[in-house]
Amino acid sequence: MSAKNESSIWSRVPMKKNLRWKAALILVIVAGCTWSFYPPNEKIKLGLDLKGGIHLIMKVNTIDALNAVTDELVDNLERVLDDESIAFGNIEKVEPGKLVVSGLEANRGGEFRTIIDNGYPAWDVRSLGASDFELEMRSTELALLQEDTVTQAIETIRRRVDALGVAEPVIAPHGDRGSQILVQLPGFDDVARAKDIIKSTAKLELKIARSMALSEDQLTGGLPLPPGTEIVPGVADEAGNKMYYLLERTPVITGRDLKNASSGIDNQTNRPDIGFTLKPEAAARFQTATRENLGQMLAIVLDGSVISAPTIEGVIYDRGQITGNYTTEEAYDLALKLRSGALPASLEYQQELTVGPSLGADSIRSGITASLVGLATVLLFMILYYRLSGLNAVVALLLNLLILVGALAYFSATLTLPGIAGVILTIGMGVDANVLIFERIKEEMRAGKTPRTAISAGFGKAFRPIFDANFTSLVAAAILFQFGTGPIQGFAVTLSIGLLSNMFTAIFVSRFIFDAVLGGRRQVEALSI
Incomplete structure (x- = not known):
């Protein structure tokens, strides 16, 4: 297409020159927001209350x-x-x-x-x-240790949850006491397994065992423990009996020395087991320890209990095996916990909530229904009351919702049930801004001004009240986000995005529509408002 033909086309467009960049900006925003959330099933993250799952609050000891x-x-x-x-x-x-x-x-x-x-x-x-x-x-080091302990616990839990394959989990500090952790697992419904994987300390130690007996008294004979030793109980058998082991206090290997751990099947017993490999420096240490203690027992200590104590029959270098009465799932989970590392401290569950997927689906259905009914009612009122100008508000409101959903998807924000309430509130506040502008325009027209002058004055005089209202609401939303919990934060995020997009659509887009429609007319005698 030639420059001359292009110029002639633009000359026929009833639009002022400065409206072209505004139209381009609006089109870019529409395209960007549509791209951000499409397809919606993949781009929009649903919170626990909508998707279902597990909600846990725990204290780090x-x-x-x-x-x-x-x-x-x-x-x-x-x-x-x-x-x-x-x-x-x-x-x-x-x-x-x-x-x-x-x-x-x-x-x-x-x-x-x-x-x-x-x-x-x-x-x-x-x-x-x-x-x-x-x-x-x-005291300063103590506070730092407590902070580091909670941080390490969060990272360990995150590695374990990631290994479970849970999509979009929430693992974060909770409350103002500094020792609580919030864990949300959307779409995961096995509460017992989740709690076991998260809470288990998984502190692994391999120690040389000097002897074992049915009681502590038999081990010591009433005498003090030899220097550098300790007594550790074994795991009770099905009858409730357990052995006690006299171990060297310093471990040969700990969980930090593991390079990898995986579950498998023991070739001799045909039962699930856990195989592990060691880091090079730990492997050399392990080789020396097993060479110097041939014929002795090597106790495998997990979370303070001896789970097995095989005899060292030969020099071992960088590989080992943990056997026991495990199911396939238990062996898999233990390997997962060993790979993720030990928790730096034990956890205490303080709150537990399970949301079923059917309840989440009902919440989505109810929220969408409420939003659509509210939107339809508002749109119908605007068209009936403000006539053709009401269509202007309809376009601005729909674009407002498009920007809101696109921003949620782009910033990977989580949509919760309170977030849907924020969407509904955004609809009302968006219309409120348009109503304020339209009433100002009507006042100016009653004062004898022409439609173009009335539109300019109406938008100018309505800007300050709209800005003040949205700004104060943003401050309130920021406070809710800072001091609120998950659901309240979801409401605050949705409300904040809605307020910002409302400022853009009610003032910028709505004014653009008026100017674009009236821009090609030399004289405008009346305005449908």
Whole structure:
């Protein structure tokens, strides 16, 4: 097409030159929003209340992490003091985050303080006498440990949930106490399995076992435990009986040393088992430990219980096997948990809610019905009351909804039942802006102004009230999002997007329609409003 022909075509379009870029902008937004949410079944994420699934709120027992850190410090100090040839009587954990070193060798207190200051800066040292010292974790480090524990728990849970194949899960901090986690699993209905996979600490340790017996007394003979050892119970059998094991306290391998873990079938027993491979540095350590302990038992400790203790019959390098009375699903889930890593602390369930898929479908149906009825009623009123100008409001309102849905899809926002309520509220607020503009135009026309002048004045005078109303509503929505829970946040998100799109459609698009329709006429005597 030649430039001359193109120019002649544009000259016949009843549109001012500055309307062309507005038309192009509106078309781009319409196309972009349509592309964002199409197909809607794939692009629009549904919340738990619409899709069905599991809602869990749990508390992270951060005291467990503090306990573990304190125990680790006790072990490390015993080793360091021995390496430095500093004699001591005892190192005792008084409570989580606090321990006492007693009977320290005379005149070695300064060296001890230097060891703590240089190697363990998170701990304060206080003298209890000439040879006794108290160590306590600093308050700032304690707060950081609690925060890190919750963060690690969230990441571990996320890895486990992702391995389950749950689409669009929600795993996030919850509440203002800093130790709660919210987990939502849309479309997942096996509550017992979900809780087991999420809550299980899955702390794996492989330790050398010195002996085993039917009771703790038989293991110790009434004598104190040998240094560096501990007693760990085994898993009870079907009759409720269990063995007790005397283990070396320091593990040969932990769950952090695993390179991979997968479920399979044991060739000898034809029962499900879990095979694992080790990282290179752990494999070398494992090889040395098994070579030095041939004929001894290797206890496999999971979450504080010995699940099996096979005899080391040969040197093992980088592979191992965990056997037990597992079903196929249990073996798969245990391998999943081992791959995901151990939780840094135990979890305590505080709230549980299951939403069935049928209830979610009913909610969607009811929400869509309410939205359509509300939309149809509003559109009918606008056309009957404002006549042809009402069609202007109809176009603006439909575009408002298109932008709202497109934005939800583009930003991967989750649509919830309260979110549908936000859509319905957006319809009302969008019409409210058009009503305010139209009434202003009618007032200007009654004052004797021409339609074009009345339209310009009406939009100008209505802008400030519309802006103020939408701005204050946005502030309220921001507060709801900041301090509300999931459903309230869903309402706030939908309302915020609706308010912003309402400003665009009611003021920009509606004014464009008036200017486009009236732009080609030299004189406009009347306006259908």
